Amino acid sequence: MTALMTDFPSGAVPAAVSFRGVGKVFSGSRSRVQALDNVSFDIEPGEFFGLLGPNGAGKTTLISILAGLSRASAGSVTVHGHDVVTDFAAARRSLGIVPQELVFDPFFSVRETLQIQSGYFGVRTDRRANDAWIDELLDSLGLADKADANMRQLSGGMKRRVLVAQALVHRPPVIVLDEPTAGVDVELRQTLWQFISKLNKQGHTVLLTTHYLEEAEALCGRLAMLKHGRVVALDRTSALLAGRASTMLRFKLDTPLPAALEAQARVTGRIVQIKTRNAAEVESVLATLRAAGGQPEDLEIGRADLEDVFLEIMQGETAAVSA
Ligand SMILES: Nc1ncnc2c1ncn2[C@@H]1O[C@H](COP(=O)(O)OP(=O)(O)OP(=O)(O)O)[C@@H](O)[C@H]1O
Numbered sequence: 001m002t003a004l005m006t007d008f009p010s011g012a013v014p015a016a017v018s019f020r021g022v023g024k025v026f027s028g029s030r031s032r033v034q035a036l037d038n039v040s041f042d043i044e045p046g047e048f049f050g051l052l053g054p055n056g057a058g059k060t061t062l063i064s065i066l067a068g069l070s071r072a073s074a075g076s077v078t079v080h081g082h083d084v085v086t087d088f089a090a091a092r093r094s095l096g097i098v099p100q101e102l103v104f105d106p107f108f109s110v111r112e113t114l115q116i117q118s119g120y121f122g123v124r125t126d127r128r129a130n131d132a133w134i135d136e137l138l139d140s141l142g143l144a145d146k147a148d149a150n151m152r153q154l155s156g157g158m159k160r161r162v163l164v165a166q167a168l169v170h171r172p173p174v175i176v177l178d179e180p181t182a183g184v185d186v187e188l189r190q191t192l193w194q195f196i197s198k199l200n201k202q203g204h205t206v207l208l209t210t211h212y213l214e215e216a217e218a219l220c221g222r223l224a225m226l227k228h229g230r231v232v233a234l235d236r237t238s239a240l241l242a243g244r245a246s247t248m249l250r251f252k253l254d255t256p257l258p259a260a261l262e263a264q265a266r267v268t269g270r271i272v273q274i275k276t277r278n279a280a281e282v283e284s285v286l287a288t289l290r291a292a293g294g295q296p297e298d299l300e301i302g303r304a305d306l307e308d309v310f311l312e313i314m315q316g317e318t319a320a321v322s323a
Pocket residue numbers: 026033035053054055056057058059060061062100
């Protein structure tokens with residue numbers, strides 16, 4: 001159904017996205033921020049790739065450079081072999097970008113917004129075929145009953161759905177989503193992921209940034225983690241998880257955590273998670289708790305998840321760049 005707008009040069013198939021030594025410095029009259037520092041990695045056609053990192057790590061800056069909205073201070077970026085600066089139109093046509101910020105023109109209806117976007121990419125020649133695709137987008141994203149509503153009448157979550165539809169209107173082979181699920185309800189998240197996963201299975205490459213690490217763990221085959229503008233981890237999701245197969249002890253606690261356990265614990269309200277290496281350590285944690293009069297409830301022992309791995313890498317204990 002979906003014809004991908006790929007135009008590979010004959011011979012070798014280039015990476016869907018290639019970042020080569022990308023640097024970005026923002027300099028003001030008094031400040032200088034090195035937002036990106038020598039970022040290099042490739043995303044292969046058909047990958048579902050996750051770009052993770054704390055606030056300010058440089059994710060949106062990297063995506064802006066990819067989108068041609070911002071110029072790199074160093075290095076280069078290509079999309080299916082097209083340089084985003086010297087071959088901007090071809091690179092941009094291969095990309096569908098869902099921006100982090102909600103930006104839209106309030107004077108148009110949802111359908112008009114999508115038709116105008118279609119026009120930007122010159123899909124107008126086959127207007128009718130694209131109207132069918134626009135209907136499919138509206139339907140898949142739960143926007144069918146809002147097609148004629150004015151953009152300013154939509155709720156925040158609905159506007160985000162329109163941004164997703166807008167990014168996909170020209171059927172780009174590479175779909176870039178910058179925090180698409182921030183502030184989005186559970187139902188839309190599920191609809192969105194089903195739809196994006198379907199497009200990925202059809203061959204579209206997906207680059208996703210999210211702070212919801214369970215989403216990244218479930219969806220992304222490979223991950224890059226950025227910290228202060230540098231790649232600090234780059235590997236298959238399964239390898240990142242396996243490389244740190246530590247055991248997590250999780251329980252609820254109504255009394256204060258004994259000081260002896262504070263350093264190794266992650267506490268969210270009543271929920272305590274403690275990383276242990278083996279059964280003996282689990283026993284020793286429980287003994288420390290008991291000795292302090294603590295009564296853990298809903299005790300569970302499980303494998304470390306992506307959030308544990310992420311925190312460990314961000315705390316700088318180890319670097320995990322293997323590819
Ligand atoms: N236009 C700009 N001028 C100056 N500094 C900027 C500009 N845009 C971003 N920065 C800085 O660059 C760094 C990276 O910002 P960026 O928006 O890329 O982070 P991010 O990883 O997307 O964070 P978040 O998770 O909060 O979206 C930050 O220190 C930010 O303050």
